[in-house]
Amino acid sequence: MRSLRVLRGYLFTVLGIAIGVAGLVALGAMSERIVRFIEGGDRFVLGQISVAGRGMGMGTGFTAGGILPAATIRAISEVPGVQGVQAQIMLPLDPSTSQFMTVTQELVLGMDLSVPTPNRHYRTLPVRSGRFLRQGDHKVAVVGASFAASRGLSVGSHLMLEDEGYEVVGVLDRMLTAPDRFVMVSIDDARAQWVAKDRLLRTVLASGGMALTASDLNTGAAVGWRDGDDPDAVALRIKERVPGVNVQLPSELSRLLRSSTAFFSALLIGIGALAFVIGGLSLANTMAAAVFERIRDFGVKRALGATDLQLGREVLAESLAVTMVGGLGGIGLARALGWFIDRYLAQAQQLFHFSPRLLVGALAFSILLGAAAAIYATARVVSLSPAEAIRRGA
Amino acid sequence: MLRAAGLVKSYRAPAGTPIRVLAGVDLTVKGGEIAVVTGPSGSGKSTLLNVLGLLEDGDGGEIWFEDTRVSALGRAAKSRARGRYVGFLFQSFLLLPSLTALENVLLAARYVHRSGPATRRRAIGLMQEVGVADRMDHFPAQLSGGEQQRVAFCRAVLNDPPLLLADEPTGNLDDANGAVILDALRGRARAGAAVVVVSHRPEAAVGASALYRLRGGVLESP
Ligand SMILES: Nc1ncnc2c1ncn2[C@@H]1O[C@H](COP(=O)(O)OP(=O)(O)OP(=O)(O)O)[C@@H](O)[C@H]1O
Ligand SMILES: [Mg+2]
Numbered sequence: 001m002r003s004l005r006v007l008r009g010y011l012f013t014v015l016g017i018a019i020g021v022a023g024l025v026a027l028g029a030m031s032e033r034i035v036r037f038i039e040g041g042d043r044f045v046l047g048q049i050s051v052a053g054r055g056m057g058m059g060t061g062f063t064a065g066g067i068l069p070a071a072t073i074r075a076i077s078e079v080p081g082v083q084g085v086q087a088q089i090m091l092p093l094d095p096s097t098s099q100f101m102t103v104t105q106e107l108v109l110g111m112d113l114s115v116p117t118p119n120r121h122y123r124t125l126p127v128r129s130g131r132f133l134r135q136g137d138h139k140v141a142v143v144g145a146s147f148a149a150s151r152g153l154s155v156g157s158h159l160m161l162e163d164e165g166y167e168v169v170g171v172l173d174r175m176l177t178a179p180d181r182f183v184m185v186s187i188d189d190a191r192a193q194w195v196a197k198d199r200l201l202r203t204v205l206a207s208g209g210m211a212l213t214a215s216d217l218n219t220g221a222a223v224g225w226r227d228g229d230d231p232d233a234v235a236l237r238i239k240e241r242v243p244g245v246n247v248q249l250p251s252e253l254s255r256l257l258r259s260s261t262a263f264f265s266a267l268l269i270g271i272g273a274l275a276f277v278i279g280g281l282s283l284a285n286t287m288a289a290a291v292f293e294r295i296r297d298f299g300v301k302r303a304l305g306a307t308d309l310q311l312g313r314e315v316l317a318e319s320l321a322v323t324m325v326g327g328l329g330g331i332g333l334a335r336a337l338g339w340f341i342d343r344y345l346a347q348a349q350q351l352f353h354f355s356p357r358l359l360v361g362a363l364a365f366s367i368l369l370g371a372a373a374a375i376y377a378t379a380r381v382v383s384l385s386p387a388e389a390i391r392r393g394a
Numbered sequence: 395m396l397r398a399a400g401l402v403k404s405y406r407a408p409a410g411t412p413i414r415v416l417a418g419v420d421l422t423v424k425g426g427e428i429a430v431v432t433g434p435s436g437s438g439k440s441t442l443l444n445v446l447g448l449l450e451d452g453d454g455g456e457i458w459f460e461d462t463r464v465s466a467l468g469r470a471a472k473s474r475a476r477g478r479y480v481g482f483l484f485q486s487f488l489l490l491p492s493l494t495a496l497e498n499v500l501l502a503a504r505y506v507h508r509s510g511p512a513t514r515r516r517a518i519g520l521m522q523e524v525g526v527a528d529r530m531d532h533f534p535a536q537l538s539g540g541e542q543q544r545v546a547f548c549r550a551v552l553n554d555p556p557l558l559l560a561d562e563p564t565g566n567l568d569d570a571n572g573a574v575i576l577d578a579l580r581g582r583a584r585a586g587a588a589v590v591v592v593s594h595r596p597e598a599a600v601g602a603s604a605l606y607r608l609r610g611g612v613l614e615s616p
Contacts (some may be wrong), residue, residue: 296488297490297492299449300488300490301490301501301505302449302473302476303447303449303476303480303482303488304476304477304501304502304504304505304549305473305474305475305476305477305478305502305505305506306473306477306504306505307469307470307473307474307505308469308470308473309470310505385444385449385450385451386449386450387444387449387450388450390449390484390488
């Protein structure tokens with residue numbers, strides 16, 4: 001009851017702190033979101049050796065481009081150190097999207113489900129509802145969380161891919177990394193889509209000039225290694241022994257990913273630092289102003305016999321309550337803002353990630369800074385004589 | 395109860411030249427006595443009360459509360475001495491705006507660790523005596539000047555301090571309210587407190603044990 005009134009006396013202080021903390025948390029949540037994305041990508045590329053077909057001249061890398069024929073996949077699986085090769089097809093859903101940061105694209109991922117996923121860090125993908133794909137699935141799809149949200153899909157929904165209907169049998173948890181925007185299907189379904197999508201491929205198949213069968217239609221493979229083997233060494237061995245492939249060393253791919261995201265990382269550190277400085281300054285300033293505003297009250301309390309210690313304790317308790325309420329309010333405000341933006345403005349892309357470490361960190365930072373500012377201001381105020389404090393506050 | 399000897403206090407003018415406000419003030423007020431100090435504006439009356447009540451340090455001289463030379467105490471001990479010995483009344487009341495009338499009165503007990511149901515009863519009893527008990531849940535902004543000063547009086551006497559220092563306690567009040575406060579101060583003196591009142595009102599001198607005039611930085615008996 002009394003503490004409620006104390007807070008009412010500090011209403012503007014609480015509001016000021018809430019707004020400062022909200023800014024800090026919102027910026028922090030955006031940076032956490034991107035950090036999670038980069039980390040997720042890094043974990044992915046470090047968990048497998050990625051092999052792509054070389055050749056057809058339509059671009060290289062993850063997405064549609066080269067072909068990795070069945071014979072090549074067999075050859076890879078015979079390289080010493082290799083354990084588990086999963087043929088895959090990656091098709092950009094909308095080929096016109098730029099290649100910049102391909103991992104953020106919407107992709108159809110066809111997986112050979114007769115082989116367990118070789119990626120050490122993503123043996124299985126977390127399913128939120130329904131189930132994951134299994135061998136023998138036909139015309140069914142598992143979709144990533146963002147993909148599902150952007151199209152209003154849930155288990156049982158139907159989805160058209162290259163003019164064929166698919167039933168959604170599973171929706172993944174939000175992973176805050178690439179698979180959020182994936183549609184996963186069996187590799188046979190993906191092959192059919194590829195052929196339907198790619199006129200050049202149809203021409204080649206029709207001419208019979210390359211003697212391709214369906215099992216040759218793979219854009220790449222995820223390759224695992226035996227426990228104890230060095231993935232980079234295994235990747236190099238594949239490169240040496242199997243012609244016609246693009247092999248990425250996991251460590252090199254990770255480095256590449258990091259350097260291509262280095263700009264974002266730096267930007268985020270900058271934004272984060274700025275958020276802390278601006279949010280922190282505004283919080284400290286608000287708190288100190290709240291104390292200076294009560295300079296006359298301090299004089300009166302000292303006239304009534306309050307010692308510096310008693311006043312310090314009082315101010316500390318009040319600043320704690322004020323920054324706690326303001327901090328929690330700010331976190332609530334930031335979350336509401338983030339929810340609103342993600343829901344209505346971000347086209348189902350999650351832009352904010354309110355990680356526990358961010359929230360706890362922001363609250364602890366606010367409380368400590370608020371207490372420090374309050375104590376500093378109190379020390380300044382009690383350095384005046386009570387008579388002077390009363391005169392100045394008049 | 396109160397003994398001051400050779401109090402000296404100077405302020406520095408903005409230009410840097412010292413302004414001598416107190417130039418050796420001697421004053422003794424026993425329990426049960428009321429000393430009334432008058433003097434022209436700017437003569438240093440408020441300064442004297444502030445120094446006597448340890449709200450401001452003098453540049454020289456000694457102050458004794460009973461057998462304690464309080465002018466020589468450290469910061470924290472001075473604070474405790476204020477809480478234990480002195481009750482203040484100010485011209486501008488100085489109630490805390492965020493607290494109710496009753497809470498303002500009880501604030502006096504907080505720093506001397508006397509809060510409790512008995513103190514609360516005593517506070518309400520004091521407020522009844524001066525006729526503001528029915529206003530105890532009001533905030534200062536909801537009270538008239540006379541009511542505020544009565545609340546401030548209850549706060550000043552809650553701990554039953556042996557010394558009361560009142561700086562123009564009726565300066566912002568009408569005659570009727572001023573009389574209530576002066577009466578209440580006389581009542582405290584009868585109950586054994588030493589009281590120092592700074593006032594321009596001739597009525598303040600009624601019942602005074604001693605009348606002083608502050609001039610040239612020293613107290614004169616007119
Ligand atoms: N903090 C200060 N700094 C400089 N000079 C001061 C300060 N406080 C008071 N003075 C000066 O000391 C003198 C005495 O001031 P004081 O307030 O004690 O007078 P007073 O007798 O209470 O006057 P009044 O009757 O108007 O209240 C004045 O000349 C005033 O200008
Ligand atoms: Mg004065």
